[in-house]
Amino acid sequence: MSTTTHTTLTAEADRDAFAHVRDWIFDLDNTLYPRHSDLFSQIDQRMTSYIAELMTLPRDEARVVQKDLYRRYGTTLRGLMAEREIDPDAFLRFVHDIDYSWLEPNPHLGEAIAALPGRKFIFTNGDRGHAERAAKQLGVLDHFEDIFDIVASDLVPKPAAETYDKFVGLHAIEVEHSAMFEDLAKNLTVPKMLGMKTILVVPRNFETTFGDYWEHEGRDGNHIDFVTDDLTTFLRKIS
Structure with a gap:
């Protein structure tokens, strides 16, 4: 994976890149919970x-x-x-009629999210019930201000610009003081254009199987500020 257009979180100075952030926006599937949970x-x-x-x-x-x-x-x-x-x-x-016990509770992730200053949101192309059940199983649900789901977006999914506009308007998001975490690079294009910090969450050890490679097209683009394969560690370093 190329790192020529990305910043990696390696030094204390990088924490300053997030000092202005007051709204933290997280995708759900394969972002808040890891892809390897399956x-x-x-x-x-x-x-x-x-x-x-x-x-x-x-x-x-x-x-x-x-x-x-x-x-x-x-x-x-x-x-x-x-x-x-x-x-x-x-x-x-x-x-969404599935077995959520596949997710292991992650108290360390919950602590890292709780330590972030300001509001936290889940922004998902799934529905609210799915997001609530998954976040509850992870042990992080109580740390979030709200969930913006596919129903709230009038069934228009990310990466449509109008969906981000609905989310920003509904929650009075100051985009220049926001950061968005996603596992799909295409879903970070609009947030970057709006002025958010963008963080791509990739599979552990940056592995991508051939079968889903096309989903990750553009992950070396300039619209991505940071890349991590360990969300908990990343959040600990910036909080």
């Missing part, structure tokens, strides 16, 4: 099952459709709404 794989498989039943397709063909919709529309849900006019509430209930 929780999202359950959601991913249930989306495949939903499409297989909806379209009467074998699972392998349903998965191709699923990934195509995701790439073209930003979320599988958005694609199914556009092309199949599905009930979004029913879809969200179905795909």
Whole structure:
């Protein structure tokens, strides 16, 4: 992974880069909880099952459709709404009916989030119920001011600029005093344009499997200020 356009958190002076931040914004899936927990794989498989039943397709063909919709529309849900006019509430209930015990409680992460000065938000393309259950299992839910979910964004997912505008307006975010943490580089383009500090959270040891490489396109871009594969340690160093 190239580091030519990124700052790494290596010295005390880097803490000054966040001294002005008062609003801390976190994506949920594969950001607040680590990718290696594999929780999202359950959601991913249930989306495949939903499409297989909806379209009467074998699972392998349903998965191709699923990934195509995701790439073209930003979320599988958005694609199914556009092309199949599905009930979004029913879809969200179905795909988030998963086993949250896969997540290990992370009290150290909770302590690091609590130590950050100012407000903390979860900003997710999932729904509120999923975010609450995952954050509760991690042991970090009580540290957050609010959750901005796909329903709050009128079902328009990140990285659409209008979704960030809704979030910023709803919570009176001062973007120049904000930082956003995400596992998908494309979702940090608009925050950087708005004036936020941007932090890309990558898999541990910066590993990316071939199968999901396209999701991480642009992760060496100038719209990313910092990169970390250890969110807890990163937050400890800047708080």
